[in-house]
Amino acid sequence: MSLRSQLLKGVLEGCILSIINRQPTYGYELSVRLQEFGLSDVSEGSIYPILLRLQKEKLIEGTMQKSELGPKRKYYHLTEAGKEALIEFIEQWETIKLPVENIIKKEE
Amino acid sequence: MSLRSQLLKGVLEGCILSIINRQPTYGYELSVRLQEFGLSDVSEGSIYPILLRLQKEKLIEGTMQKSELGPKRKYYHLTEAGKEALIEFIEQWETIKLPVENIIKKEE
């Protein structure tokens, strides 16, 4: 219902790729990281489906690993295709950002 | 299919509000303006539904006016609610933009 949620469309996927690219990680931690970055309203119902989709598209790969505390974690890392997709996402973000900034910028 | 289109989600509506806010305009000209700003892949199939939606939500109002050349144009202008929605959009854009930039920024 809120514009806020709509603004995330397409962006979340790229952000998740970027965070995984920095360091392999798992779903639950991703939700914490995103919140630290300021994307506070991202729920697990958003994150896990994206991870499954990215995996299906062969952009990431996941392996179960034991955790010292709590249940097993599924650590994901980027594939080569994933790294390319990330680069493409960043380019697309830039080509969207500039026009939007120009449009919403108040002229003096 | 492209990430590109997905990135526009939610953004287009705000951009259209902003352009109309600067100066009342009509659908066909909007497509030209958006292209000038660099959003080149926005088709009329995207613009007109958004205009109708914004009108239904009482964020804009439209009136038919004769054109000196060609068919009549439907000029839109923002309502008070539309101006508030635009301000809200800009705030939301900022609160999305900063986290995204931080996430995709390469650390040195």
Added chain:
DNA sequence: GTAAGCTACTTTGCATAACAAGGTAGCTGT
């Protein structure tokens, strides 16, 4: 030992938005 609470993953169903594709019609110039 058992209940509470955190960690961690998954699935289903829904609402929304952009878009391709196609259609309608007015006006101008040749």
Added chain:
DNA sequence: ACAGCTACCTTGTTATGCAAAGTAGCTTAC
């Protein structure tokens, strides 16, 4: 009268984020 531009509208498809609910392992406290 035809082409080409202007201008608007509609239908159906697809992608995405999310709420909601479920499952289960582990730890701590009582």
